[in-house]
Amino acid sequence: MLVVHGLWTREHSLALWVEAPRRRPGPARAADLADLARQAPRAAALACALASPATSTVSVSLPCTPSGRPAASTGRARADLRLLPVELEVVDLRGARALEVLTEVAEQDLPVADGLRWLAHVAAGARRAVDAGHVVPDLHACDGRFRARWVPAPDRAFGRWRTVVAQACPPVLRAERSRSGPAQAPDLLDDVCAVVVDVLVADRTRDVVPHDLPANPSLRAWLLGLRSGEALADDADRHGTLPSLARRVRDWHRSGEDAGYDVLLRVVEPEPWEDVPDGLADGKLDGTGGEAPADLNWRLQTRLRPLDDPSLVLTLAEARAEGGSGRDGEDPLLVLLTGTARAGTAHPPLKRILGGRTDAAAEHGVELSIAELLDLVEVGGPKLAAAGVGLQLPRHWTKKALSFSLTASAAQPGAITAPQVRQAELLDFRWQAALGDSPITEAELLALAASKSSLVRFRGEWVQVDADTLRRSATFLRRRGTGRASIVDVLAAVGSGRDLPGPVTSVDARGVLGDVLSGQAAQRLPELPDPPGLRAELRPYQRRGLTWLATMSQLGLGAVLADDMGLGKTLQLLALLAHEAPSAPGPTLLVCPMSVVGNWAAEAARFVPGLRVHVQHGPGRPKGADLAALAAERDLVVSTYGLVVRDVTDLAAVPWHRVALDEAQHVKNANTRQARAVRAIGAAHRVALTGTPVENRLEDLRAILDTTNPGLLGSAASFRDTFAVPIEKLGQAEPAARLAVVTRPFVLRRVKTDPAVAGDLPEKIEMTVRANLTPEQAALYRRVVDDLTARLADPGADPGGVSRRGLILAALTRLKQICNHPAHYLGDSSGVLHRGRHRSGKLELLDDVVTSARAEGEKVLCFTQFAEFGHLLGPHLSDLTGEPVPFLHGGVTRRGRDAMVEEFSASDGPGVMLLSLRAGGTGLNLTAANHVVHVDRWWNPAVEDQATDRAFRIGQHRQVQVRKLVSVGTLEERVDAVITRKRGLAESVVGSGEGWITELDTDALRELIRLGDDAVGE
Incomplete structure (x- = not known):
């Protein structure tokens, strides 16, 4: 770059x-x-x-x-x-x-x-x-x-x-x-x-x-030099006076820093409160017997503060007495008047408060109501500071927010440290409110709320609070402050935010449960040894993952293992099965995409050969009682999301110990048939494996967690109101912090850049490579843009009644195809080359990458989202390299898929492999390649990263180079720029895709898809 x-x-x-x-x-x-x-x-x-x-x-x-x-x-x-x-x-x-x-x-x-x-x-x-x-x-x-x-x-x-x-x-x-x-x-x-x-x-x-x-x-x-900007001539200082003049200029500069006064607005608290003892007594405010008398008002004074001694605060009379006519010739009255006028301009309510009472404000002060005072502090403070006017509040003045912490312990004494604590067992819980950092009781909350003021005296301090929050907090503690509930129900109360008047800062417990609820279980729990039946040496972070999964299973809590792609989620789940094998708690049903069924069977045979595995697939698969009998004799049953929908009744009848979901983003839409089918299958423990727990929106995370721990984050509607909108749309920090408190115990997330992980992985270099269009591509591109623009301008001209959204999506697909190759768009079986010359700028660029990589003896993965384009590329790349180029797409059988991967992974196997992004973007280990090319873009960074991770994963010992091809001056380049700018959200609570394009108005859409002047190459 x-x-x-x-x-x-x-x-x-x-x-x-x-x-x-x-x-x-x-x-x-x-x-x-x-x-x-x-x-x-x-x-x-x-x-x-x-x-x-x-x-x-x-x-x-x-x-x-x-x-x-x-x-x-x-x-x-x-x-x-x-x-x-x-x-x-x-x-x-x-x-x-x-x-x-x-x-x-x-x-x-x-x-x-x-x-x-x-x-x-x-x-x-x-x-x-x-x-x-x-x-x-x-x-x-x-x-x-x-x-x-x-x-x-x-x-x-x-x-x-x-x-x-x-x-x-x-x-x-x-x-x-x-x-x-x-x-x-x-x-x-x-x-x-x-x-x-x-x-x-x-x-x-x-x-x-x-x-x-x-x-x-x-x-x-000096004066002439200021105009010319040049150094003074040597003869300008014949009398040696320039050094003295320079010192005088410097002194003059410094005089502007130290002389004169600042104007200060000083807030004075009501006098009867000045000697009140600290704290609350008998539920009454500061022991005074109740609320403050209504006739006690605050005062606002205008004062002068010498610039050379900011610790002094002077009245007008004191300033005149101290400095005679004022410092550096300034008249203190004039400074006060101009400063007061400046303050009134910055915060207009001050004009009404001070009015013509300059003398009164300069002496004893003018009265302020509570509403005027809070408006001055909240709204006027920043404006006054920007205008150079100070605002001095009483020494003990703070603004504190109410927050809550949750303490939980086992209902059965001594059970809190036992590993047998289960999800359904009850916990004793207690909510504790805090005002700032100070715990506060229900009685204290009621006493403060009784003042019906947003400014209260609390333990020797004037505290700004929300009066309604004080009242609701006291009510909450009285009604729901203590009780008994299950682990998930307790945390669901945090997650849903029911009746909680303030943010939750912590959830505390002791022993194993405390480690889990803290979200630090993987770091705090004593690590389990590598299981005896496991034929692999776990890396330290994988051993911590095994320990966490085993603990969550013992507690009966659902778990989401959300490690980055390539960090060994498969191995960690297999290690868990090996760890449990001696006690044989029951079978595990693993649901995964069809593309990785063979990979799971092969990895299980490789790492845990003693594991009894059954692949539930094919027309002759067992059903009903036969399935239940077979599952009882197996440790692991592997099936697909598609078959779970068809066989949900048979699968739900089996007493599974665990249901595990690989590539769990397949259930991110809770309303799909496969998501509903997965939730319908009962199990004592549920595990989700995914490298992208938040692929497009926070609802993805809610749906996955609802599958592993039903009810934890409430319904989709309440989750949207409580978390999704405040975090994604409004960028609010408190809901994000509360969501982290709730989800942290159930999600273990490690990324490749973590210090404990990075040492095991090679470096990855990602680059966006831009290609020019050929004149043929440009002509086709312009034709599609013109046609779309005309149809959008005249909706009545569309006899088919196609919706605007459908019209735009169809045009976007055609534009992508043109950027790939004219033959891809035309579908006319015309050749890749014309008279020996390239018809596509992208393809010419791809040829260069492949040729260079093969010359160095390195292998390349090429991803495309279009199967028809892969069929077009395959023969061309085979001719280019002189070797077969396999193409893995959705139409390839499981056996053929496994054979392709095995052949490509061999040292003498093909040097280039084509993959459909949807079929080959997840679940495969292709570390034989260290070059990845995304020929066309999916416009979703999370999906592209998953595909890249076929090569950038454990087992890769070389630097991985990732190239994302983009056509210059086209829709592709402009969307790539938008995705790059929004990448921060994609990595935390991802938001990407192409649906947003259809929501653009016609002018913005035209600007996005127009053909740039720099699009066509020579």
């Missing part, structure tokens, strides 16, 4: 260089500029700068590999890096050219490194100072010469901004090597600001002619 880096040099210039894969950092090449044009077509200034042939050299210290090569700035962190001196060839930009690039970087989302982005942020801050007129002249000594320049006014606002931004300075900006040591971040910031301000001020004052210049040569030289 192309990354542009920037460094601010000691010569006051911007140095740019490019980092690209597999080569040393340096100036941009033609291919880099082409990549930049595709990624950021509006980055004109940056592209122009990088294209400059004029370069220079800068010496920097960079993290390097043991071979001395600069390490990549993106990707996985490495422990073997060390700082080494590197000579970089860079493009050097000064003045206006540097500012032009930094402005463009600040305004656009460009492929730039953190250092260049920081410099752009600093330049944007300097520009804001100039636009606001907050700049002052400066006289700066550098390398023995004086230079006149403009700088941002060094007031308090700039000082705070400077401190915060300097702390965020990336280390690379201090990497330039110099005898004086690394540059300091504040100095870098000041230098960038000075250059930017110089450029902008010079541009705006170019035509201003100074007059009445002073006779003093130093002053004259």
Whole structure:
């Protein structure tokens, strides 16, 4: 991936260089500029700068590999890096050219490194100072010469901004090597600001002619230098007065930081409360016998605070007495009046509160009602701070939220630590409310609620609370504060949020149950040894997974093993069966997609040869009593989701010990026939295996957990209102935290980047590779776009009455087919090539990838979502490589599928394998390949990642390269950009797919699917 880096040099210039894969950092090449044009077509200034042939050299210290090569700035962190001196060839930009690039970087989302982005942020801050007129002249000594320049006014606002931004300075900006040591971040910031301000001020004052210049040569030289921006001539300091003048300028700058006053609005609490003892007594507020008298009001005072002594708070009279006519010539009354006016502008209710009572506010204060006070604090506080007006509250003033914690223990004494605690057994539970960090009783809640105020006195503090929440919390504790319920029912109460007036912060218990409810069971429980019947050595994280699964089974709690694809979920479940084998608790029914039935049978025979396995499939499969009798003699029965629907009555009649669901995302839609059939089969224990517990939306997780632990997260409707909408649509943190508390005990999730896992896996490099369309493709593409646009503009022209959604989805499919190959779209059996030339840009690119990989003796997996396109590709790739190319798709039988996988995995097997994304995207182990190509995109990152994980999984010892092919200037490129931007949600509570496209209005849809000017290649 192309990354542009920037460094601010000691010569006051911007140095740019490019980092690209597999080569040393340096100036941009033609291919880099082409990549930049595709990624950021509006980055004109940056592209122009990088294209400059004029370069220079800068010496920097960079993290390097043991071979001395600069390490990549993106990707996985490495422990073997060390700082080494590197000579970089860079493009050097000064003045206006540097500012032009930094402005463009600040305004656009460009492929730039953190250092260049920081410099752009600093330049944007300097520009804001100039636009606001907050700049002052400066006289700066550098390398023995004086230079006149403009700088941002060094007031308090700039000082705070400077401190915060300097702390965020990336280390690379201090990497330039110099005898004086690394540059300091504040100095870098000041230098960038000075250059930017110089450029902008010079541009705006170019035509201003100074007059009445002073006779003093130093002053004259300084003022003229401010206009020219150049260093002062040597003869400008004939009398040696420039150093003294520079000091006086600096003193002048500092005077603006320390002199004068701040205006302060001071809130004073009602006097009768000042000596009230802490705490509550006899259920009454602070022992006073009840609520505060209604005639006690708060007061708001206006005060002055000296800038050079912020600890002082002065009345107007005290300020006048302390400073005579005021500090630095300021009149305290004028400061107070202007500050009060500024406060009223920032928060208009203050105009009514203060009115014309400036004298009263400055002396004793004006009265505030509780409503006015809370509005001032909640709404006005941030506005006043932004306007530079302070708001001082009483020392003991806090805002605290109510929260709840749950404590559970076994109803039978001593049973809490026993592994025999079952899901249906009752627990004693108790809810505890807390106000902030302080536990609070029902009586205390009732006493606070009795005040009917949102501002209450609690244990020596004035606390902002919600009065209605106080009342509902007291009611909740009285009615539901303690009781008995099953484990799942207790957590279901947390999950559904029934009657809970506040967020749940913790669920506590002791012993094994406590470890499970904490969500830390896999880390806390003593690890089980590898089962004696297992012919494999479990990795540490897999052994912890076995321990967790065994504990959940003993407790009778359903489990979701949600490890990333390739981390060995199959092995961990087989290890659980091997662990249980001596006691033979009963058969396990494993339900999986048809494509991995053979894989399960083979893996069971390989890892647990003593396991009694039956594959329930085929027209002669046993049913009824025969099935029940056979299952009683087996440890593992493997069937498919399709057969479960047909045989649900027979399967439900078998007393299963466990039902396990592989690729459990197949039940993510709770209303499908297969999801209902799976839930209808009874078992003492349920396990779901999935690498994507949230594939498209949070409802996926609810549906899977409802299959393993029915009722845990309530109905689909209540879950949507309680969690899905607040988290997915509104981005609220509290529902997400509560959902984590409920689900954490039942879901074990490990990803490949976890420290305990990463060491077992190789590195993976993903890249989006763009291909141009051929003229033939472009013509077909444009024809489909024009036809769709015309039909959408005239719905009556559609004699078939096809819905708008159906019309769009059909067009999207046709556009994807055209991007693949004209013959795929036309379906006319025409050849892949025409007179020896490619008809598809993608196919030409694919040929290059396959040819290069095979030349290195490496194997390739090619995924497509279209079976017909796979049939078109197969013969072509076979001709290209001179070897057979198997195609695994939905029409291949289980035996044929297993044979294909076995043949491809052999060292002398085929070098390329084609797979239908739906049929071959899950459940297969194809680590013989270390190149993965997604020829066309599914537009769902979770599905594509599952397919990639056929090669990127345990057993892979080489770097995996993943290429996702996208056609330039088409629907594919624009949707890829949208998916990339939304990838954060896809990795936490995934949201992807193509249905959203049909909801676009016609103009937005036309913009999405239009053919770009850069689409067609040469």
